[in-house]
Amino acid sequence: MVLMSQFEPFAMALRLSGVTVQQQDLDIALKQLSVRYEPEDADNSFYAQIDVPVSNPVRAILDLADRSGATIAAMLDDRRIGKAVLDIAFDYPAEGESMSARLPAHAAAAIAGFGIDIEISVYLTDVEDDEE
Numbered sequence: 001m002v003l004m005s006q007f008e009p010f011a012m013a014l015r016l017s018g019v020t021v022q023q024q025d026l027d028i029a030l031k032q033l034s035v036r037y038e039p040e041d042a043d044n045s046f047y048a049q050i051d052v053p054v055s056n057p058v059r060a061i062l063d064l065a066d067r068s069g070a071t072i073a074a075m076l077d078d079r080r081i082g083k084a085v086l087d088i089a090f091d092y093p094a095e096g097e098s099m100s101a102r103l104p105a106h107a108a109a110a111i112a113g114f115g116i117d118i119e120i121s122v123y124l125t126d127v128e129d130d131e132e
Contacts, residue, residue, distance in 0.1 A: 008101070009090050013089075015087055016085075058104055069114035088119065091123050
């Protein structure tokens with residue numbers, strides 16, 4: 001059985017869809033660089049992604065909220081951004097029976113308070129590959 005008592009995702013990304021501002025303007029407004037910026041199906045609508053560090057994930061979430069939260073909320077309100085999602089990714093070993101991870105309430109509240117949804121992604125992994 002795999003049981004995670006620590007909040008230890010292997011990746012986190014802020015995913016923004018329905019972005020209607022240029023990448024440089026977005027990066028300046030959010031005070032961080034987007035690593036992806038691609039056109040979506042709708043005219044003048046873009047998808048942007050900002051990687052969030054995982055070395056200290058709770059601190060990184062709080063920093064994201066502090067640095068960019070109010071701006072994201074304002075951009076959601078006036079529709080310069082259509083949707084904001086913090087994707088938190090965990091690996092699930094092939095031999096595992098169950099898994100749990102706890103996102104501390106203050107970190108969830110810091111993000112959710114600005115209209116940013118939280119998405120949990122779980123990826124099946126092979127423990128033997130990780131050990132090599």
